[in-house]
Amino acid sequence: MNPHTPLKIALIQMACGADTGANLAAALTRVEDAARRGARVVCLPELFRSPYFCQREDPALFELAEPVPGPSTDALSRVAGRHNVVILVPVFERRAAGIYHNSLAVLDGDGKMAGLYRKMHVPDDPAYYEKFYFTPGDTGFQAIQTRAGNIGALICWDQWYPEAARLTALQGAEMLFYPTAIGWHPSEKSRDGATQRRAWQIMHHSHAIANGVFVAAVNRVGHEPSAGGEGLEFWGSSFICDPFGEVLAEASVDKEETVFADVDLGRVEEVRRHWPFLRDRRVDAYGGITRRFLDGGDRGAC
Secondary structure, rough: OOOOOEEEEEEEEEEOOOOOOHHHHHHHHHOOOOOHHHOOOOEEEOOOOOOOOOOOOOOOHHHOOOOOOHHHHHHHHHHHHHHOOEEEEEEEEEOOOOOEEEEEEEEEEOOOOOEEEEEEOOOOOOOEEEHOOOOOOOOOOOOOOEEEEEEEOOOHHHHHHHHHHHHHHHHOOOEEEEOOEEOOOOHHHHHHHHHHHHOOOHHHHHHHHHHHEEEEEEOOEEEEEEOOEEEEEEEEEOOOOOOOOEEEOOOOOOEEEEEEEEEEEEHHHHHHHHHHOOOOOOHHHOHHHOOOOOOOOHHHHO
């Protein structure tokens, strides 16, 4: 496509209830509406088919997983083909017996799957017990070619790692999408909530600036209780920013809504010409980045 033709992106910020069929139906309706309103790329939030089940460790919850291709991708691929829209579909993927991934399927405008990303960074924190459920991804960092441009697909916890954004951009991605399920522990909100949310926003802005790409983060909303715990209050705030970190559109913290922004992929070239961070990288000096930590004699080897 012409890099200077405006491209409309839509992020589906939604609440996710216990009825997986209802969640899928709601997603289908919202994606179709976004496509009718001119969106060329639509992204859903992480694990949108269910509540964020990783708040506890329960083997019965593996029943939520599905194959790829499977029910979610099949249903949304029909929408993609009908409206010529690229759709990013987060999936709790059942790859094989005992092997499950937190994944993201990218459906092209013809309804066919353009690519699959499996979450590389898997957290294990209070109420985010993802290591119990998900095998770390093995797809690597990719720029997935679609009719709407080269898309970098990453997921939630990946957002805190500059290495993930950089390697995806170096593959040729013009846009980084981060479907997310992030929120507050209610007891911490009054003390740390504003700081936590701001850190999340700053991290995405920095990925956009450092790599000269558009960044889109899409979150869920609502309070989701947990048996024996206070649950999580997801902070919404889905947004799209340009390659200089300027916010083009942003959602509220507590409402279901669709966020739209028109992006000019020619802006990637423009920003990188004036801020040539990729040109000036010292690739000969970064050997230490592949080590867990540099201590003692390791420091002089970088």
